[in-house]
Amino acid sequence: MANKQYKTWMLKGGGATDNLQYVQDTRTNAALGPDEVRVVMHAASLNYRDLMIAKGGLPVTQAVPNTVPGSDGAGVVHSVGPNVTTFRPGDKVLPHMVQGVSDDFLPRLDAISGGIGQAVNGTLCEQGVYPAESVVRMPNNMSFAQAATLGCSGLTAWNALMGxxxxxxxxxxxxxxxxxxxxxxxxxxxxxxxxxxxxxxxxxxxxxxxxxxxxxxxxxxxxxxxxxxxxxxxxxxxxxxxxxxxxxxxxxxxxxxxxxxxxxxxxxxxxxxxxxxxxxxxxxxxxxxxxxxxVLLGSKDMFRDMVAFCEKHDVQPALDDETFSLADAQGAFQRLEKQQHFSKVVIQIQ
Ligand SMILES: NC(=O)c1ccc[n+]([C@@H]2O[C@H](COP(=O)([O-])OP(=O)(O)OC[C@H]3O[C@@H](n4cnc5c(N)ncnc54)[C@H](OP(=O)(O)O)[C@@H]3O)[C@@H](O)[C@H]2O)c1
Incomplete structure (x- = not known):
């Protein structure tokens, strides 16, 4: 991954109303922290939250400047920091939206506003860096695109029904x-x-x-x-x-x-x-x-329970008919905003 430049979407933040820009990812060659994992993102999916953040305007959906958008994504661990023992390169993973919390922590609104895609870097990028404690194993029965629907809307639905x-x-x-x-x-x-x-x-x-x-x-x-x-x-x-x-x-x-x-x-x-x-x-x-x-999102414990349930019952998340490339994320946002989609709007990254 070193010496190659990767692209990412970036939120201008700070009250901007046309918030999205597509830029070179300056994090690409930065050293990994001891407790972090670098993840090659394969797919992301959009949520209504992402749309509200991208549009800006409301105080509750304002982004921290220069944050990568995206609440939901799936990818493969590329490398791990020296303290990380839970994941290895090659593992397929999904980031949880809220970082630095215990496994049973149930986020309230302040934690959601402090989550990925708003206050810390999210998933609309070719490679993402996350604390190892905030990622969970991806289900082994589905594609990256399907798994990329689970972290936000999927976990919320799971918590609503099973939490x-x-x-x-x-x-x-x-x-x-x-x-x-x-x-x-x-x-x-x-x-x-x-x-x-x-x-x-x-x-x-x-x-x-x-x-x-x-x-x-x-x-x-x-x-x-x-x-x-x-x-x-x-x-x-x-x-x-x-x-x-x-x-x-x-x-x-x-x-x-x-x-x-x-x-x-x-x-x-x-x-x-x-x-x-x-x-x-x-x-x-x-x-x-x-x-x-x-119901706001769900805990990491719930996320893992949902992954196990999806495998046990071979749940195959339904996706929208149209898929977008990372470069065309604006098109994906428009489809979501116009409510032209069925289920999840997916962005294929790899
Ligand atoms: N609490 C949480 O943690 C959490 C997490 C994720 C999402 N959410 C929230 O949950 C809501 C749904 O999120 P989403 O990602 O599923 O959104 P979405 O994919 O954008 O859902 C859009 C669809 O909702 C249906 N819809 C719109 N207005 C409706 C109404 N008045 N009555 C019934 N259905 C209506 C429409 O379906 P038809 O065209 O078929 O009618 C529309 O296509 C959003 O408000 C979002 O912010 C909350």
Whole structure:
């Protein structure tokens, strides 16, 4: 790797609104720290978070200047620092978004804002350098592109469904997922693999067959059925409601999520896709007698559990039809922003 120049995307940061630039990676020939691993990145995937950071503007998504963007990626260890015993050159790995934390640490918003792709270097680069403690082994049953979907949206979906002790999704449960973004499709695939019955929504007719092909038992168009939550509830045994709902739309979806949840069921509030539309009264949680759980990413322990689950059940993460090169990452961001994608927008790096 020495003496060869590699390219990377770089965030201008500091409140810039057109934040991305494609530059020579000056880290390429820098010495590796004693506890670091250098990873040749093979694939990355984009998240809504990456888009918000790239667009800049909001204080919570502002980047530290000169940080490599990207929350999700997969690659091969090229070299390791002298103190590293957990990984060797040739190992396939995935970076966790939050560095310098214990294995069971559950990030809150400040930790996410301090994570890779915003405050420390992320994955949209040909080679990345990460603390060895912050990378996990890649599943052995999938491609780099598929594995590059797991670190952010995948882990969030996993935590939503499996993270609350004693309440993990089980065979026979009913699970509701919303739309065809990365989190929702990962949740569909994990819930199906766990033996649950999954009902999915989408606003695009064209996505309905694809959701069915991935195992959704029923698909509802939330744009043509304004009371899709009540419709979904009717699909559960005795109309009892869903055991788990993964809510990605917040204000736009929580009202119907409350209509669909069963007594003591869990609504995992993970997303903000419809924020600012109709504020839902928090008292609705009381009238619905359910658990509303905020979910931000997940711990490294959860990441490893998810990797093992994917191998055991041969989960093959669904990807968008179109793939982008690293140089064309701007095209990938545009596809994500226009919501033209299905599941994950992938950037092939090698
Ligand atoms: N809590 C966390 O740690 C965490 C981690 C990752 C992501 N997130 C958040 O979770 C949300 C989803 O992330 P993502 O990566 O899956 O996003 P994404 O891939 O950009 O999802 C976009 C898709 O969501 C669907 N959608 C949009 N508005 C909707 C609405 N009002 N109701 C139902 N579906 C809607 C659409 O699917 P159709 O076209 O099929 O309708 C759209 O194509 C985002 O707000 C993101 O910031 C949170």
């Amino acid at each position: 609350l002790k004693g309440r993990a999704v089980q065979a026979g449960d009913y699970v509701l997922v919303q739309g065809t973004g990365g989190v929702s499709i990962a949740a569909l695939q994990f819930a199906k693999a766990a033996g649950a019955t999954v009902v999915a929504t989408t606003g695009k007719e064209a996505n309905m067959a694809r959701l069915t092909a991935l195992g959704a038992a029923h698909v509802i168009n939330y744009k043509t059925d304004a009371t899709w939550g009540a419709t979904a509830r009717k699909l559960t045994p005795d109309e009892r409601g869903f055991d788990h709902i993964v809510d990605v739309g917040a204000d736009a979806t929580m009202g119907q999520s409350f209509e669909a949840i069963r007594t003591d069921g869990i609504i995992s509030l993970v997303g903000v896709l419809g924020s600012g539309t109709n504020k839902v009264d928090v008292m609705t949680a009381l009238w619905s007698v359910c658990v509303v759980r905020g």
